[in-house]
């Protein structure tokens with residue numbers, strides 16, 4: 182049997198971290214078993230669903246690389262099919278029309294509350310047949326009154342529900358539109374879903390869905406309810422905890438595979454291993470190993486993982502993602518060193534690509550002014566002589582290589598009887614505008630001779646102007 186999983190978001194917002202993890206687990210389960218992964222857009226709530234949100238979800242999935250084999254299938258295109266199934270359930274006696282008015286239901290609720298009972302529909306229309314004038318009926322599923330529904334959840338283990346606890350849920354509203362539990366069941370059935378992997382906020386819907394499936398003569402799929410993600414304050418993960426959408430992580434300079442690696446470890450582990458390439462995740466992931474308890478989101482750890490991926494991924498790959506950050510800063514990468522060289526020079530010292538882009542701007546564009554503290558400390562009158570020496574020697578250098586540049590910096594220090602730092606740091610501030618950059622020889626090599634010379638001249642002029650103004 183081919184394993185078939187699905188991700189079924191409601192397009193009422195972004196693809197957030199929790200949704201992305203559910204999608205990842207479903208994707209991994211399908212990939213691991215050579216199965217198929219289906220994307221279904223649950224957009225029947227017309228009021229809350231938006232096209233922007235559909236696009237945001239698709240964009241998030243694409244960025245993460247969670248490619249789907251089928252879909253996106255929109256539920257709004259399947260209303261005809263839902264109607265057909267509702268009709269089938271009515272005809273087989275598994276569903277009935279309910280003519281209760283709002284007032285009646287409200288009164289039922291109040292009486293139950295007064296008797297300290299759980300509010301539920303009492304099934305009074307189960308046996309009534311005659312329509313009521315002026316009332317458009319809803320359609321309810323006739324839930325079995327006895328017995329238990331056993332869910333052998335792949336994450337939670339065996340969970341049992343008494344049918345006596347479940348009331349007759351509405352499967353079609355009075356305007357004829359189907360409700361969530363009905364559409365999910367019809368879709369999971371029609372799409373041949375073998376494994377439903379979703380958030381455990383849906384666990385209570387599962388016995389209802391199983392009952393409907395049985396009424397349709399179908400074999401329920403296997404379920405895996407994954408626990409929620411908490412913020413580091415122990416509260417449910419929300420906007421307060423930082424990123425709202427996975428795309429926010431792209432903006433902040435995370436690599437998609439770092440985020441995937443982080444997400445897979447949220448609630449799943451494999452010994453004490455932290456880093457998993459995608460094919461290792463596919464090989465090692467087992468939905469049954471997902472933790473039953475909630476996991477806590479830890480931004481520091483995600484940042485650490487991102488740094489690991491920046492350092493250890495192919496520089497060409499990192500450069501591809503860096504180019505997005507560069508374009509956000511209006512940098513044209515053809516106006517400076519190759520991005521892949523920048524990645525190699527910067528990857529040890531930057532934890533996000535946004536930071537890498539900011540710290541590499543000076544390779545492509547002149548900066549407006551020097552960082553104040555660094556300039557005060559390094560661009561002093563005594564730096565003029567070594568800077569002038571280097572300016573001349575750099576001009577005359579036959580080959581603009583890191584090795585040759587290094588030799589000149591070193592010789593300048595020796596000649597002037599200065600420590601290397603006393604020469605290199607003013608030079609760094611002169612060319613980079615601040616005190617941080619890759620090793621000075623590499624920095625200059627990447628910057629190129631022309632830019633280096635112009636910036637040294639500019640720094641000398643700046644120091645002299647400071648002196649004149651003092």
Ligand code: GLU
Nearest residue numbers: 189190191223365379383
């Ligand atoms: N559309 C539901 C949601 O976004 C998921 C339903 C399901 O996975 O069964 O929460």
